[in-house]
Amino acid sequence: MEFFLGAFTAEWERRRAALLHDLSLGRIGPDDDEERRRASAPVRAGPAGTKTGSRLRAGGSWRPGTGRARPFGERPMRARFEGLAAGSQSAVVKMASFGGGSRLGAMINYVSRNGEVVVENERGDHLRGRDQLSAVGSEWDHLLKNRAASRDIGLFEISVTEGRRDGEEGIERARAIVRQGLGDRAFALAVTIRPDGSGFDIEGIAVLRSARGERLSADEKATAIVQRRLDDARSGVAGSASFRFTGYGNGTDYGSGRLRSLVEAHKGKVCDEHGREIGDRKRAGDLVQLEWRGQLHSRKPRDVMHLVLSARAGTDAPAFREAARDFLGTQFAGHRYVFSLHDAASDPKAEETGGKRPHVHVHAIIAMRSDAGDRIETTIPAFREWRLTMAEKARTHGINMEMTDRRDRASPPAYSKNQVRPMNMIGRTQHEGTSASAQRRYDTKRSDKDSFPRTPRSKAYARTAQQEWHSIGSSALLPTQKDFAGAQVIRFEAHPRASRKKGGPARPAVKFWLAISNIYGEVGGACFGERRYAAHDPA
Structure with a gap:
């Protein structure tokens, strides 16, 4: 079947149509195109000279059209832990909310601070002012089902x-x-x-x-x-x-x-x-x-999602913007999205109302369905992959960042936004629980109390993590790295389910690392504390 590229007004539509045509004729396969993009790492230039897009990751379990990149493979646990011990921050990719098509305008107004902050779309166009931002809704309309929430x-x-x-x-x-x-x-x-x-x-x-x-x-x-x-x-x-x-x-x-x-x-x-x-x-x-x-059997419309990418205070804002741009272009290729960067220097929102946060972060609004009709997966493995990709892109742009799993350090589970209500929006938001159990969960997370996993699979993962931390601590050259690794071993060894019966004596490894912590605790503990809390500040 013949078709004319001139029928498409936008360049990205012509590129997509040409690619789909070649695939239908068998001229190239998905893997061939993937290898081409990996080798050349093309960078697309927007109308204003801005760069957007990035090469796709390859390998791993990938299905075309899901908005998921092809992973190179899981970064080894040892490499991630060594990076954290050396001072790398955690990759924070958080799902803020889902929404129906009717909420798209409000979500874009929020991330653009009502048009005062420049918003960039998937093509690299910079959108300013209410007129350009309001046009996003009409461009995305065919992707939004605009379903009403179920009456439960x-x-x-x-x-x-x-x-x-x-x-x-x-x-x-x-x-x-x-x-x-x-x-x-x-x-x-x-x-x-x-x-x-x-x-x-x-x-x-x-x-x-x-x-x-x-x-x-x-x-x-x-x-x-x-x-x-x-x-x-x-x-x-x-x-x-x-x-x-x-x-x-x-x-x-x-x-x-x-x-x-x-x-x-x-x-x-x-x-x-x-x-x-x-x-x-x-x-x-x-x-x-x-x-x-x-x-x-409750159902809420999920036409768009609000994603937040965060970095610790002091992170280079332009470099983080580039890393976020590459992450979105890689992970959500084929999907419509807009994003904006918020930092203390440029945020027009007042500090007392939640603006001018000390940490740099990016808000992204993404259409759940691509033009090809495929939907984004929001499973736990997908979130892990997103954090891996974000960490890769950050390191590419000179930001030391690693994907972290709460089982890496026996960390407590996160609290949801429905379990807490904000009390103070200045700096790092202070919350209170909506119930006694929610308050306990919030306090446990904020104090970073150790929480050993319970399922057999996660227990096996945690044991491997414990061994890696022990090995790193034994071979580390710098005192701060040795102390950081030792502190992680303490978290695992001191937990009853991980090491001993409740009330039993501490194992030798705990005593060894406690001694190390006593020697280096003041320097290493302060370093670790700053890294731990700043990396997980809510946006």
């Missing part, structure tokens, strides 16, 4: 007019009526008995998806469906039951918040569909998070 939780009220039945409590009667209308759905309710004895009112919250997969929409149509079921079930019964949905929302956060409000409004006199009392906020949160979560 519904709020309802039922007004029941009937006399009290002998031997039947109001809340038990209310549970039976709600079950008649909602069927096998999970719900929680509170009952208010009318003083005049004419009946009672029910206020409740319910999972909109039934055990059989039927999902109510919590609108007028759904209200009519439930009302009809109630009328059929109460045929021949004196009195009436009037049902209506009063609201709906998405996800466990919405459900937890609404159920807690219900508990507070009725002073703990709330029960679930099984008659179990929900007496406080903790029980309300646990019910939604632990029991209702699996029934929701």
